[in-house]
Amino acid sequence: MTARPRPVPDPTSGAYWAAAGRGELTVAQCDACGRAHHPPEPACPACGADGPRPRVVSGRGTVFAACVVRQAFDAAFADAVPYHLALVAPDDAPEVRILTNLLGADAAEPVPVGTPVEVGFERLDGPGAVALPQFRVVGG
Amino acid sequence: MSGLARDVAVAGVGYSTVARAGDFDVRTLTRAACTAAMADAGVGPADIDGIVEYQFGQGDAPSAVGAQRLLGIPDLAMFNDLMGTGPSGLSSALDAAMAIAAGVCETVLVYRCITRASGHTGAVRTGPPEARGALQFAAPYGYGGGIIPAMAMKKQRRVAELGGSYADYGRIAVNARRWAALNERAVLREPLTLDDYFAARPVADPLLLLDCDYPVNGACAVVLTSRERARDLRHVPVVVDALAYGTGAGADWLYGDDFLFGGTIPCAQRLWAKASVGPADVDVAELYDGFTHITISWIEALGLCGIGEFHDWVDDGDRIGPGGALPVNTSGGQLAEGRLHGLAFLAEAVQQLRGECGARQVPGAEVAVVANAHGPQSGAMVLVRD
Ligand SMILES: [Zn+2]
Numbered sequence: 204m205t206a207r208p209r210p211v212p213d214p215t216s217g218a219y220w221a222a223a224g225r226g227e228l229t230v231a232q233c234d235a236c237g238r239a240h241h242p243p244e245p246a247c248p249a250c251g252a253d254g255p256r257p258r259v260v261s262g263r264g265t266v267f268a269a270c271v272v273r274q275a276f277d278a279a280f281a282d283a284v285p286y287h288l289a290l291v292a293p294d295d296a297p298e299v300r301i302l303t304n305l306l307g308a309d310a311a312e313p314v315p316v317g318t319p320v321e322v323g324f325e326r327l328d329g330p331g332a333v334a335l336p337q338f339r340v341v342g343g
Numbered sequence: 344m345s346g347l348a349r350d351v352a353v354a355g356v357g358y359s360t361v362a363r364a365g366d367f368d369v370r371t372l373t374r375a376a377c378t379a380a381m382a383d384a385g386v387g388p389a390d391i392d393g394i395v396e397y398q399f400g401q402g403d404a405p406s407a408v409g410a411q412r413l414l415g416i417p418d419l420a421m422f423n424d425l426m427g428t429g430p431s432g433l434s435s436a437l438d439a440a441m442a443i444a445a446g447v448c449e450t451v452l453v454y455r456c457i458t459r460a461s462g463h464t465g466a467v468r469t470g471p472p473e474a475r476g477a478l479q480f481a482a483p484y485g486y487g488g489g490i491i492p493a494m495a496m497k498k499q500r501r502v503a504e505l506g507g508s509y510a511d512y513g514r515i516a517v518n519a520r521r522w523a524a525l526n527e528r529a530v531l532r533e534p535l536t537l538d539d540y541f542a543a544r545p546v547a548d549p550l551l552l553l554d555c556d557y558p559v560n561g562a563c564a565v566v567l568t569s570r571e572r573a574r575d576l577r578h579v580p581v582v583v584d585a586l587a588y589g590t591g592a593g594a595d596w597l598y599g600d601d602f603l604f605g606g607t608i609p610c611a612q613r614l615w616a617k618a619s620v621g622p623a624d625v626d627v628a629e630l631y632d633g634f635t636h637i638t639i640s641w642i643e644a645l646g647l648c649g650i651g652e653f654h655d656w657v658d659d660g661d662r663i664g665p666g667g668a669l670p671v672n673t674s675g676g677q678l679a680e681g682r683l684h685g686l687a688f689l690a691e692a693v694q695q696l697r698g699e700c701g702a703r704q705v706p707g708a709e710v711a712v713v714a715n716a717h718g719p720q721s722g723a724m725v726l727v728r729d
Contacts, residue, residue: 208473210483241598258728272485277487299599300602313549
């Protein structure tokens, strides 16, 4: 079985992964136009301003959209299907969508839009260790 | 006078054999489609002074100059290889129309050759465990399959946000087979019921297998030229009345501002602003169906019905089927004719406007709209018979 892919931080994403390592979820905040985005980019995709900064958010949000992957499109996930993929809108940055799995939810069907979720951090140990933000259904 | 600086028309269309299996050489497929399109137009190699092609860059098609060599074309005043991120195969025709309108060249051959193997590009990840760049926010979560999970989530979100039901998506799949039964070129011609649709394997629930188009090996080609020149060729010219692109703000399949419609709405607004006709004038619509969500998006974005109104408008499928008030995807589209990746929608529109479609002909069709792709890659054309 192929090893699961793990993120390799770069100059633009480093602060995001460092915050995740401390158990903090961040969005990229643009102070020029006030909008936030994710994943972090070198400039704000809404207004083009330089230097979006990481802003810590609460980690609570709702499902914006979700699906249950039943056919693995990555050899490393062949044994993982079925599993949830979702876009989560943080409560305190609702214009943002964060791609995540939804842990602890029944994979029989997709988690409905609007379902409350909260973030946790999945530690991927070994070389290139990293903490991967992962949402789960509140109370799930 | 069209919305372009100089009037442009489609003069010829052609196809290779289109098949699910078998041995093939992309050069042979491309040459067959191009030769057929040139013969249809009534032009020879020396008449072609531009070539544009669209591909994934995975060995799925010869380059423009590769095709030049295959066809014995002496020289090119314009050529372009478009790779991957434009409005699918229609990109080549959009590019060609602009080059002709600009006076850079006179007669342009465009093609899309695609193979099942190359069609998997981006769809199966077997790469290294290090996820860099944009992949670092996707691959660790098992997000693969190109835009397949995105399309699954758009389907779920659309029904939650705008109403309707998953049966709306099934109407598109069933419609494709109804038309394909009338198209000898189509690869999937067996009838399909809504029950069959719902019984299909979920790929990424709620996305079902029959929401996805049908990969084939094949090529489609189109010859575009000035309207003036087209009038001296074999067929009545099919004029490019308007063309437009759209990306939408944030321009991304997952993170763009308009998650459900991507760039289709600004593209459609731009298109109608330039066209000499409007949505109410459309006789036939050939709308990308790589995924059923895309077709529904275009129907609404183009104003063929209102946003969120598809469910009622489609009339259990009767409106868009054979004999319906607004025929959609009259070849069977990529869901049933086979995935020729966009350009075949233009070829079908041209044949409809020329009245050549036999059993599936839309009577008296004079105005067609063709749209390709979705998300940050949207593009469309309005075509009228000269
Ligand atoms: Zn900004």
